[in-house]
Amino acid sequence: MVTLLYDKTWQGLLTAIFDIYDRKFSLASIDYTERFQPDVFAKHVEVITDDIKASRVMAGLQRKASAEAVKNIYAAFLSELPGIENTILAYARLILSSNQSIEHAYGHSAVLKVSQVARMVHREKHRMEAFIRFKLTSDNLFYAAIEPDFNVIPLILTHFRRRYADQRWLIYDLKRKYGIYYNLLTVEEITIDFNQNAGEATTNVFHEDEDLYQTLWKDYFKSVNIGARKNTRLHLRHVPKRYWKHLTEKLL
């Protein structure tokens, strides 16, 4: 049994799969460096991320599986769930070794798992598209902080670029400490050191109209509720509490 250690990037994972084939490891598992706990009896190998190797694996997958299946593998990867690398490896092996399409063979546990996890990730992506609340800052930037369960920023980028094409915006993942910024032309990945400016005055950060529209939105949210139909369970199922912290209408 060999454990391959990769750098937690998508390219890294694909390189690891390449190495497993290249070095003919029949029994292998994949983990990333920070999480890995060394075991005296098992071998481990560091994977050096290599774009050429990664693109060869990608090409192999694309030749044998549909675009949909490849998208699902990527989404499963973004879930960052423990052990998902090994599920992806098992799935990739199935795809590469079979002569017919196996992506709907839900009897295989890896196929089912990838499709289920991909669905969880897509649900989170969809939730972020719904629950992101921009706040207008005094320098006309629409800013939103998020803490999604999964790393969905790569999946929501296109949606926001298309939709908010005429305003500058920034979406920042506080959990994973990176964000995307749209400058009216392109979207770029950025990281911010929030502590740097912590001492400065925070009163004028937001635009003068921001307060008004937040109040109007909260009022609106209250007005559309029909008290006679109160259904807290349903409400919580649709808007789980962990999202409330960034939802304008759920803040007092």
Place this chain on the structure above:
Amino acid sequence: MSERVREKLNILADAAKYDVSCSSSGSNRKNNNKGLGDTGGGICHTYTEDGRCVSLLKILLTNFCIYDCAYCVTRKSNDIKRAAFTVQEVVDLTMNFYRRNYIEGLFLSSGIFKNADYTMERLVQVAKKLRTEHKFNGYIHLKSIPGASDELMHEAGLYADRLSINIEIPTESGLKLLAPEKNRKDMIAPMNYLKEEIIAKKEEKRLFKKAPMFAPAGQSTQMIIGAGKETDRDIMYTADKFYRGFQLKRVYYSGYVPISNDSRLPGLGSSVPMVRENRLYQTDWLMRFYGFNVRELLNDANPHLDLEIDPKLGWALRNLNCFPIDINKADLHLILRVPGIGMQSAHKIISARKFHKLSWEHLKKIGVALNRAKYFIICNSNEMERRDLTETKIRQFILAGSESKYLKNSIQQLSLF
């Protein structure tokens, strides 16, 4: 200024909330002009505490109204605060809410002041301003005002994604009783005009790519449930007629929320028929997606839906001779008729069984509700239902083994017999 807008928003959002249409899908407007927004699959941005989704800024332009419909909060004789937005106020609210990712677009309805055309003209103005001056490509749902002229309806279709007219009362006799000033004909005329126009414009679009969009998300309507005496059969037959005759995208069913002490209506304090509403939606889905004919689900022998069990299970119990179905062999349309198997599970079964025969274990993993499905199917397993169970027995078993999420708190809605 802002205080005044706040007050207006409170009044006019409150009055609009009984309109349950919330869909923001079905249109495909791209943001090609580097403006604001696009439409696609539709997103629910938040949910009210009663669990309904909020995807559009749903407001009335005004709640002044010349009509006196018994079931409506904004009826002329009701003593409530009245307000009216200006066109610019609605535009500003929509743009600012949209920019903050609060909403998918605007749902604009209105009480009827002066006359139909005067009201419709103002609704169209809002949509026109958003589209042309502000390059707004988000979703716009406008109400068609009964009796509005064809020219205005045409213009509305050019700017709006969806148009709707609420027929509100499922039967004509009910309408006569509760809203004597209105008539079905006035409601149907604009609906019919739009239907013809949508078909024609779609044809045009097929030939010329550049032809303008015309109400791409189609038309919808709404019926109030439980205000009058109509049966579930009346309601669903009317819905069926509208789906076929006017090619509606959706019919919404809205449980009547008691708002007055009018003797023609259920009194204040009576509960909202939420379970009934839920069953009607289930029937609606069975009709539109599962290949059921409305007459199979509701007919002279069964004018009402069973509140305790879902309509598909109800149908299956009445037609036990169609079962059991072999999961590994049956066609999709038969699998869709099995209680406990939904759209997604059915499609998964069809794809998965190409690779190997499916057992109970597989079905469970796929997501089939076996507690209901097991009485109606056979699969690749030695274990199966061997007893010759009767309709009542199966029903008892299923009810004993499950706890309805709807019925738990509202026993008073059930009838005893």
